[in-house]
Amino acid sequence: MYKILAPLCALALATTAHAQDLDSQSTAELLPQAQKEAKVTVYAFTSRIGRVEKAFETAYPGIDMVTFDMSSTEQIARIKSEAAAGVAGADVIYISDAPVVLTELLSQDLVAPYVPPRVAGDLPEHFKSPLLAQRLSTKVLMYNEEAHPDGSPVKNIWALTTPAWKGRVIMVDPLQRGDYLDLMTELVLKSDDMAKAYEATFGKPIKLGAGVENAGEQFIADLFANDLVLVGSTDDVNKAIGAKGQQNPPIGFTSYSDRRDNEDEGWALQVANDVEPSNGIVFPAFLALNPKAANPAAARLAIDFMMGDESETGGDGFKPFYVAGDWPTRTDIAPHPDAVPLADFKGWQIDPAKTAKIRAEVADFILALQ
Amino acid sequence: MTIPLRRLGSPLARHGLTIAMAVILIALVAAPLVTILIQTLQPASGAAAWMDVLTGRLSQNLFWRPTANTMIIGLGVAAGCVLLGGFLAWLVVMTDIPGRPAVAFMATLPFMIPSFATALAWGSVFRNGRVGGGGGLLEGLGFSVPDWLSWGMVPTIIVLIAHYYALAFTVIAAALATVNGDLVEAAQMTGASRKRILLGIVLPVVAPAIIAGGSLAFAGAVSNFAAPALLGLPVRMQTLSTRLFGMIEIGQTERGYVLAILLITISAVFLGFGNRILNSRRSFATISGKGARPRRFSLGGARLPLAILAWAICILTTILPILLLLAASLAPSSLSLFSGWSLHYWIGHSDPAFARGQPGIFHNPQLISALTTTVMLGAIVAVAANLLGILIAVALTRQKVPVLSNLVSQMSFLPMLLPGIAFAAAYIALYGAPIGPLPALYGTKLLLALALTAAMLPFAVQTGRATVAQISGDIDEAARMTGAGFFRRLGAITLPLAIRGLAAGLLISFVNVIGDLAITILLYTPTSPMLAVLSYSYASDGFHQFANAVTLVILVISMLATGAATLLHGRRRQNFA
Numbered sequence: 001m002y003k004i005l006a007p008l009c010a011l012a013l014a015t016t017a018h019a020q021d022l023d024s025q026s027t028a029e030l031l032p033q034a035q036k037e038a039k040v041t042v043y044a045f046t047s048r049i050g051r052v053e054k055a056f057e058t059a060y061p062g063i064d065m066v067t068f069d070m071s072s073t074e075q076i077a078r079i080k081s082e083a084a085a086g087v088a089g090a091d092v093i094y095i096s097d098a099p100v101v102l103t104e105l106l107s108q109d110l111v112a113p114y115v116p117p118r119v120a121g122d123l124p125e126h127f128k129s130p131l132l133a134q135r136l137s138t139k140v141l142m143y144n145e146e147a148h149p150d151g152s153p154v155k156n157i158w159a160l161t162t163p164a165w166k167g168r169v170i171m172v173d174p175l176q177r178g179d180y181l182d183l184m185t186e187l188v189l190k191s192d193d194m195a196k197a198y199e200a201t202f203g204k205p206i207k208l209g210a211g212v213e214n215a216g217e218q219f220i221a222d223l224f225a226n227d228l229v230l231v232g233s234t235d236d237v238n239k240a241i242g243a244k245g246q247q248n249p250p251i252g253f254t255s256y257s258d259r260r261d262n263e264d265e266g267w268a269l270q271v272a273n274d275v276e277p278s279n280g281i282v283f284p285a286f287l288a289l290n291p292k293a294a295n296p297a298a299a300r301l302a303i304d305f306m307m308g309d310e311s312e313t314g315g316d317g318f319k320p321f322y323v324a325g326d327w328p329t330r331t332d333i334a335p336h337p338d339a340v341p342l343a344d345f346k347g348w349q350i351d352p353a354k355t356a357k358i359r360a361e362v363a364d365f366i367l368a369l370q
Numbered sequence: 371m372t373i374p375l376r377r378l379g380s381p382l383a384r385h386g387l388t389i390a391m392a393v394i395l396i397a398l399v400a401a402p403l404v405t406i407l408i409q410t411l412q413p414a415s416g417a418a419a420w421m422d423v424l425t426g427r428l429s430q431n432l433f434w435r436p437t438a439n440t441m442i443i444g445l446g447v448a449a450g451c452v453l454l455g456g457f458l459a460w461l462v463v464m465t466d467i468p469g470r471p472a473v474a475f476m477a478t479l480p481f482m483i484p485s486f487a488t489a490l491a492w493g494s495v496f497r498n499g500r501v502g503g504g505g506g507l508l509e510g511l512g513f514s515v516p517d518w519l520s521w522g523m524v525p526t527i528i529v530l531i532a533h534y535y536a537l538a539f540t541v542i543a544a545a546l547a548t549v550n551g552d553l554v555e556a557a558q559m560t561g562a563s564r565k566r567i568l569l570g571i572v573l574p575v576v577a578p579a580i581i582a583g584g585s586l587a588f589a590g591a592v593s594n595f596a597a598p599a600l601l602g603l604p605v606r607m608q609t610l611s612t613r614l615f616g617m618i619e620i621g622q623t624e625r626g627y628v629l630a631i632l633l634i635t636i637s638a639v640f641l642g643f644g645n646r647i648l649n650s651r652r653s654f655a656t657i658s659g660k661g662a663r664p665r666r667f668s669l670g671g672a673r674l675p676l677a678i679l680a681w682a683i684c685i686l687t688t689i690l691p692i693l694l695l696l697a698a699s700l701a702p703s704s705l706s707l708f709s710g711w712s713l714h715y716w717i718g719h720s721d722p723a724f725a726r727g728q729p730g731i732f733h734n735p736q737l738i739s740a741l742t743t744t745v746m747l748g749a750i751v752a753v754a755a756n757l758l759g760i761l762i763a764v765a766l767t768r769q770k771v772p773v774l775s776n777l778v779s780q781m782s783f784l785p786m787l788l789p790g791i792a793f794a795a796a797y798i799a800l801y802g803a804p805i806g807p808l809p810a811l812y813g814t815k816l817l818l819a820l821a822l823t824a825a826m827l828p829f830a831v832q833t834g835r836a837t838v839a840q841i842s843g844d845i846d847e848a849a850r851m852t853g854a855g856f857f858r859r860l861g862a863i864t865l866p867l868a869i870r871g872l873a874a875g876l877l878i879s880f881v882n883v884i885g886d887l888a889i890t891i892l893l894y895t896p897t898s899p900m901l902a903v904l905s906y907s908y909a910s911d912g913f914h915q916f917a918n919a920v921t922l923v924i925l926v927i928s929m930l931a932t933g934a935a936t937l938l939h940g941r942r943r944q945n946f947a
Contacts, residue, residue, distance in 0.1 A: 047728075047913070073618075081798040085812035100621050170501060173603055176616040229501055230606055232599045235914075240501045250501070264702065363620055367428050370606045 022296055024117060027304050033297035034063055040298035041066045043075050044094040045285070048320035055316035056305050063298050072097035073178065076105060079290075083110050091299035093288045094306070096137065097178050098352035099185075099359055101286060106130055111288040116304035119330055127329040133284035134306060136327045138256040139183045140280030140347050144241055144249035145270035152272030154251060157194075157279070158201040161222035169223065170240050170252035173230040174366055179283065183253060185355050185362045186281045186348050188216030193277035200276060217365055224369040234258065242267030253280055256339075257325030271325070273346050282347040284329070308333055387856070388765040388774055394758065395781040398824040402796035403634075403784065409799070410627045419624035423632070432625070433632065436608045440592050441636070443527055443609060447591035448584040450531035455538025455583055456576075458680055463546040464572070465667045467677050474543065475932060476684040481536035482881050482928035483691050484921060486596035489529050490698075491691040493600065496520050501604050521605040526598050530591045532687040537590065537829075537878065538583030544874045545579030545836055546572070564667060578839050581644045582832040589786040589828065592637055610636075614792065623795075630792040634784060641783055692925065699918035715915035731919045736904060744884050744901045745927065747815070751822045752879040756872055758823070759830025763838040764864055768846065779831075786828035790889040797821045797893065818893045825889055826879040833875035837868045877935045881928045 022030065034040075040063060042049060049067040056065045070078070072095050082089040093111050095101055105111045115128045127133040143152050154160065160169045174180040187194060191214035198206040198215060212218045229250065231237055237254040244266055251272070259269045272279050287306060293299045307330065308314025313322050314333045322328070324339035335341045410416040423433045455477070461467045462474045480488070497506035498515040508515050518524055549572055557567050573580075598609045610633045617626035669676060700711040712718070713730070720729040731737050762782050766775055785793060797820070802812040811817035841864060849859045865872070887902040894903050905920035 047908075077795065077798075081802045081812055084798075085802045085810035086804075087810065087812055104621070167500065173616065175620060176599075176612070178620055181620050230603045231501060232603055236501065248499075359620075360622065363622065364422075364428055367431050370431060370608070 022300055023114060025297075025300070026117060027301060030297045030301050030304075031060075034060070034295070034301045037295035037298045038062060039064045039066065040091045040295050040302045041068075041089065042092040042094060042302060043068050043070060043078070043090040045070070045072045045075065045096055046094075049094065051320040052306060052317065055319065056302060059305065059316065060301065063301070065302065072101070076100055079105060079110050083108075083292075088290060088292045088294045090290050091293040091295045092302050092306075093290060094134070094285065095288070096283065096285050098284055098286065098350065099182060099356035100178060101288075102130060102352050103356045106288075109291055112291040114287075114289045114300060114303055116300065116307055118304060119307045122330045122332045124329070124331065127284065131284075131286040131288050132303070132307075133329045134287045135285050135321050135329060136282050136342065136349070137285055138280060138282050138325065138347055139179050139253050140256050140282075141251065141272040141275055142238075142241055142254050142256070142259075142269050143251045143272050144243075144246060144268045146244050146268035147246055147249050152270075152274055154272055154275060156197055156201045156276045158198050158219065158222075160251070161219065161226050163226075165226065165251065167227040167229065168248070168250040169226065170229040170231060170237055170250045171254075172232065172234060172237060175363060175370075176232065177234075179281075180253065181359060181363055181366075182283060182350055182355055183281050184220055184366060185359050186350055187219055188214060188358065188362050188365075189351075189354055190277065190348060191216040194219055197277040211368075217362075220362075220366060221369060224366075230370075238265070238267060238269060242269040244268050255325065257323050259325055260323050271340065273340050273344070275346055278348045279346045280348070282327075282342075282345065282349045284352075385769055385771050385774070387761065388769045388771045388778060391758075391762045391765045392774055392778050392781075395762075395778060395827075398820065399781045399784050399827070402793070402800045402824075403788070405800045406627045406792065406796045407631060410624055410631065412624075415624050416628075419622075419628045423625060423628045431608070432613065433610075433629065436610045436613045437632075437636065439523070439598075439602075439607055440609045440611070440633070442523065443530065443598070444588045444592040444637075444640075446527040447530045447534060448588035450527065451535040451538040451587035452542075452580055452584045454531060454535040454683065455540075455587075456542050456580060458535075458683065459539050459543035459546055460572075461676060461680050463543050464549075465669050465673075465676075467669060467673060467680065469677065469681070473680050473684060476688050477539045477543075478536050478877070478932050479684075479688040479929065480533055480691075481540075481878070482885065482925055482932070483533070483688070483695070484596070484885060484887075484924075485530065485533045485594055486600060487695050487918075487921060488533050488687075488691050489525075489597045489600040491694045492525050492529050493520075494694060496525065517605060521601055522607045523602075525601045526607070529597045529601065530594060531587075533594075533597070534587040534590045535687070537586045538580075540874045540878060541583040541586065541833055541836055542576055542579045544833070545576040548837075549575050579836040582836045585641050585644045585783075586786070586829065586832055588640065589637055589783070592633065593786070593788065618792070618795070627792065630788060634788060637786075638780060638784070642780065692922075695918050695922055695925075699915050699922055701915070715919050728913055728916065731916055731923070734904075736899060737901075737920075737923075740899050740901050740904050741923070743815075743899075744924075747819060747822070747900065748880045748883040751819055751826060751883045752876045754819070755823045755826035755830040755879050756834070756875045759827060759834040759875055760838065760865065760868060760872060761860075762827075762831050763834035763868075764860065766835060767838050768843070782831040783828050785825045790825065790886065793825060794821060794889045794893050818890065821889050821893055822883050822886065825886070826882060829878045829882065830875050833878065834868065834872070837872070838864065841867045873935050877931060880931055884927060885924055 042053075042065060044052075044067055047069050049069055053065045053067045057063070068090070075093065075095050076097065078089065079093065101111065106113075111131070113129065113131050115123070115132050120128065123132075141152070141154065141157070143154070154165075159165065172180045174184045195206050195215035206215050206218060208214070208218055209221060212221055229240075231240070234254050237252050238258050238261070240250055241252050241254065242262065242265070243249070254269070256271045259271065261267065262269055287303045289296075289299055289303070305317040308318030308328065309316070312334050313319070314328060314330070318328065318333065322333075322336060324336045327335065327339070327342045410419060422428050458473065458477045462470050462477070467473070493506060495507045496515055496519055498509055498517065498520040500517060500520060506515070553571050554567060557571055562570065592609075593611055595611045595615055598607065599612050599615070602609065602612065610629055614626050614629040614633065617623070617629060697708055699715055700713070701708065702710050702712060716730045717732050718730040719733060759782075762778060766779055769775070788796075797817060798812065801817055801820070802810060804810045811820075845863055846859055849863055854862070884900075885902055887906055890900045890903055894900055901920055901924050905917045905924070908914075908917035908920060
């Protein structure tokens with residue numbers, strides 16, 4: 001037993017002592033140790049990691065990148081149990097679901113922040129702390145542009161609660177998918193804006209129903225009362241809204257970047273950006289370290305790689321993520337030409353810490369509705 | 371081994387097997403569950419979770435309504451499966467209906483088609499405009515499909531019957547095949563009517579199998595997630611399993627575990643009832659040593675209509691969903707399944723202009739390793755679970771120990787009621803970390819194999835019991851009196867006589883393991899994923915054609931296994947004839 005434990009302890013000590021040094025090292029300084037480690041394991045919430053793997057191994061021959069594609073929820077479960085078992089599974093964690101990651105992983109030191117020195121100057125502060133955000137993704141209102149060639153049929157989010165859209169608003173059950181619950185939570189957090197938008201639509205101040213505490217909750221209650229249609233996955237939402245040849249297609253909340261599949265799937269998805277007070281949420285995808293990483297230098301090298309190189313579009317490391325509807329957090333990477341620039345986008349950027357605080361309450365509120 | 375046992379005196383010799391099985395079941399089933407239970411009993415968070423679920427303002431939507439839906443689905447599916455499966459089993463085993471082997475083969479297939487595929491198939495025909503996307507086939511033909519036929523309770527029950535009736539069929543058919551031909555012949559010679567024979571001889575004999583089949587269907591239906599999630603959500607119908615999944619998904623684990631415990635309790639009450647019926651009646655022993663060939667009823671004029679009916683059931687529940695899956699693995703757009711077919715998703719090389727650069731599944735290096743892992747694991751788990759299953763069945767029928775026997779019976783059924791995700795979570799909670807001198811099993815294939823074995827026990831034990839309960843105790847008694855030890859009796863009498871039921875159990879476990887997603891998704895070893903995990907990760911990234919193609923690969927393996935099992939049956943029967 002001791003024979004196994006001794007090197008492990010030495011390794012653990014070594015990693016703690018080295019961590020600070022490694023954080024400030026440039027890629028050139030990291031490289032020799034990373035080559036010695038010769039391997040880096042990545043958990044990622046997207047299949048696009050497969051293309052990152054190929055590009056990384058071309059850029060750094062001799063370092064084997066091992067990637068696992070699993071949902072954020074699975075990753076969280078896995079990381080927790082690996083920590084309990086004392087197994088260092090991943091070196092790099094690429095994950096969304098920010099409110100849970102911050103409150104359940106970062107607060108327990110199950111993941112650690114790392115900002116590559118090379119790109120630190122190109123990132124706004126709130127994308128560097130508490131964890132490094134690599135890009136921004138969305139859950140926003142999308143419509144069928146074939147049926148509505150003149151732009152979004154909805155200009156104010158409260159229109160979704162009117163008879164015109166009864167039974168024709170569709171989204172994933174917020175009690176089954178974390179990011180949709182985050183969307184509902186944001187509506188509650190932005191209650192003041194929601195109240196103003198109500199007045200703009202109906203010409204009178206909002207009146208709250210029994211058991212409803214703010215305009216955001218009132219919107220959610222009205223939306224459910226308007227025969228909201230729930231489905232199990234984002235893909236079902238896309239199909240429902242986007243399918244071509246529909247007379248009267250529904251409208252609903254999904255990912256802006258899914259518009260990239262329009263051609264492959266025969267959809268006509270388009271984002272409704274011109275919506276008061278907002279069309280939905282924008283949230284970060286985090287890149288983090290395992291504090292007990294088996295390959296600490298290669299892990300940092302991999303994060304640096306995934307943040308993109310110095311070219312206009314971020315080069316091969318960022319290429320899989322350079323799509324319309326996802327925005328790089330680096331200010332020096334040019335926005336995708338086909339997408340609404342982030343600055344003009346109406347979506348609210350979530351504050352994961354605030355979201356985490358009232359998320360469970362909002363879930364309970366929704367639970368009482370359905 | 372047997373000598374010291376005998377010397378230890380009668381109590382241990384008589385109860386030894388039951389005690390050993392109880393210990394194994396505690397390690398495999400009870401301990402992980404107790405771990406979850408303890409988590410919900412933490413004073414701070416646990417108590418609040420129990421209150422929320424049972425009494426608070428949320429309880430109505432969190433527990434009571436989903437429970438009512440779950441019960442309706444469970445009972446409806448159990449009844450439907452017994453009727454449908456029993457009807458087909460009777461036709462295949464007891465009558466002269468044409469094309470019996472084909473019907474028998476096809477009636478076992480639906481269980482191998484993932485229930486989400488059947489649910490999708492239902493949608494592609496009956497879907498109405500409620501979820502946009504242009505509606506299904508019927509709406510396309512100009513019919514207006516009402517919501518109740520498109521979504522919610524009715525389609526969920528129908529789809530689950532179409533999925534689980536194969537279970538009832540397999541178990542009941544195995545039991546019917548053991549009906550003593552002499553008895554039927556005797557009844558016919560003394561002028562009993564067909565109805566009288568059915569109700570007086572056949573039905574009592576297969577009663578344990580009917581209860582077992584109904585129980586399996588009930589438990590499968592109440593814990594099924596895919597069908598209610600796909601068909602129930604658009605009209606906001608929630609069941610305990612969709613609620614449970616949601617609670618775990620949004621991080622409210624305590625409430626999720628509380629729901630899991632309640633789901634187990636409710637089902638345990640119902641299944642305990644079934645168990646009591648099984649245990650209280652001892653008059654099922656019908657396999658005597660003599661191999662009497664089952665007699666076939668002549669259907670006469672009803673032969674053709676019944677054959678057409680049987681074929682219609684089989685085609686609707688097997689061939690149609692398979693064809694839709696196949697089309698969906700070839701069609702570039704999910705909206706027009708029958709146009710622009712391409713083999714790219716199967717054998718294409720990576721092409722940046724097509725399917726976002728994803729190569730066909732046979733060019734995915736993970737496929738081959740996933741294939742071997744899946745088949746190996748399936749075989750090992752099936753054998754382990756069914757060996758345990760037979761031993762438990764023997765213990766339950768031959769060594770009745772008050773309280774302990776009941777405990778063993780209940781524990782062996784528990785895994786069925788636990789949604790795979792909760793079960794896997796419990797396994798991680800207990801065996802993920804080192805226990806004393808035992809190393810942490812997290813991330814090993816052993817942990818996956820243990821969890822899957824435990825999960826398959828309900829099938830193994832139920833099929834084992836249905837068979838063992840019918841094996842006459844007289845032979846065993848005779849062997850024991852002539853001095854045969856326990857293991858010799860097991861090898862020489864019980865196993866050979868139980869082989870037919872065992873084959874059914876092996877098949878069900880194998881097929882279940884290779885198609886399982888819920889447990890493997892949390893426990894698979896990252897270095898070698900299973901096929902179902904591969905299919906899931908394709909699907910979750912929107913690569914549906916690839917996901918469907920992998921699902922078809924699973925299906926082909928399952929069909930090969932079924933084919934092999936049927937061949938073995940055939941040969942055995944010839945030996946008897």
